Amino acid sequence: MNKDAPVIKVSHVGRAFGSKLVLDDISLQVEKAETFGILGPSGSGKTTLVKMLTGIDETSSGEIHVLGVKMPKLAMLQQIGYMAQSDALYTELSAKENLEFFASLYGLKGEQRTRRIKAVMELVNLEEHLRKGVAQYSGGMKRRLSLAIALLHEPPLLILDEPTVGIDPVLRLSIWNELRALNKKGTTIVLTTHVMDEAEKCDRLAMIRDGKLLAVDTPDGLLQATGTASIEEAFLYYGGVRS
């Protein structure tokens, strides 16, 4: 793969459910080591888009390439750390068992597996709850465990659907610091968010509404284009209504 090729290339993508067009002619690119935010009101199509980026869902029209590979492609799961909006955890198992399950899916074994489980649980501040049953976890703890799982195999691409919902501000900051550190090491990060101060931390933002891509630019570029003073105002300029 050309090292300067985009990590994600979305070309004229549409997605319909029955007769309802949920995404309409979306084209965008995400470059290596970018933090790319997807911002849009509730129901605008953000989750639908990220599911297609991961290969969980298929496009109705157009094409998506990730790391040069046409999606969907099962083998790409090794390259992608995905944190879904609703936690995909086995609640009847402990956190450790969940992590071990996903580690084996990603081919992590032995000492490396133990080391990575410890590292990601420290990162999300759950190391003391490793052996606890997930059924006993709070909503925020489940989000943190989901993030830990997404980071487990040190994927070059992280796709995070509202990663910090239900996470307190102190931990949110430490998670952002870690995302920044990963980013500096070359990890590409795509995330959806409703949180404006998170949006401001992204290198570039895509604004979507009613399944249409309205703008893709740096936070500063969006402020200039809309003549607004904050991302929140820019978001409202594009007709967003916060959910």
Ligand SMILES: Nc1ncnc2c1ncn2[C@@H]1O[C@H](COP(=O)(O)OP(=O)(O)OP(=O)(O)O)[C@@H](O)[C@H]1O
């Ligand atoms: N499997 C499905 N079948 C039918 N409609 C769907 C399906 N999945 C999503 N939709 C519809 O697609 C639209 C976009 O949904 P999506 O979840 O992508 O929005 P979103 O921007 O992620 O919203 P939120 O911020 O609330 O999570 C909604 O109208 C939703 O009802």
